[in-house]
Amino acid sequence: xxxxxxxxxxxIVFLLIILELVRRQRLREQYSLLWIxxxxxxxxxxxxxxxxxxxxMWLDVKYAPALLFLFGLLFCFALILHLTLVITxxxxxxxxxxxxxxxxxxxxxxxxxxx
Numbered sequence: 838x839x840x841x842x843x844x845x846x847x848x849i850v851f852l853l854i855i856l857e858l859v860r861r862q863r864l865r866e867q868y869s870l871l872w873i874x875x876x877x878x879x880x881x882x883x884x885x886x887x888x889x890x891x892x893x894m895w896l897d898v899k900y901a902p903a904l905l906f907l908f909g910l911l912f913c914f915a916l917i918l919h920l921t922l923v924i925t926x927x928x929x930x931x932x933x934x935x936x937x938x939x940x941x942x943x944x945x946x947x948x949x950x951x952x
Contacts, residue, residue, distance in 0.1 A: 840902040840905075841883055841884075841886050841889075841902070844879065844882075844883035844902070844905055845880060845883040845884050847879075847883075848876055848877075848879040848880035848883055849880065851876045851879070852873065852876040852877070852880065855869055855872045855873055855876060856873075871915075871916060871919065875912045878908065879905070879908065879909070882904070882905065882908065883905065886901075889901050889902070889904055889905070892904055
């Protein structure tokens, strides 16, 4: 079995797992799109050996299947950046909500003292 067949098989299994996770609502649709896009890209590159070898020749890579790992690594970096942005946004929202709750509790205490 060649690295291309293994990679094609892995990409198909990967896509099926992602679709099952979405179906069971264990993975939100907005995040699944990124994973599905990666799985489809991996499948296309794995299935089309000529395309992968053209990329390798263009990038002057001596061992074409190494590009599969490069694409995977680049995807991981993109995913980490995306998740960092999501975490930052959520942290800001939690901070804002905490401040609003504190202000509301302070106002409630003032109303209790005035009554």
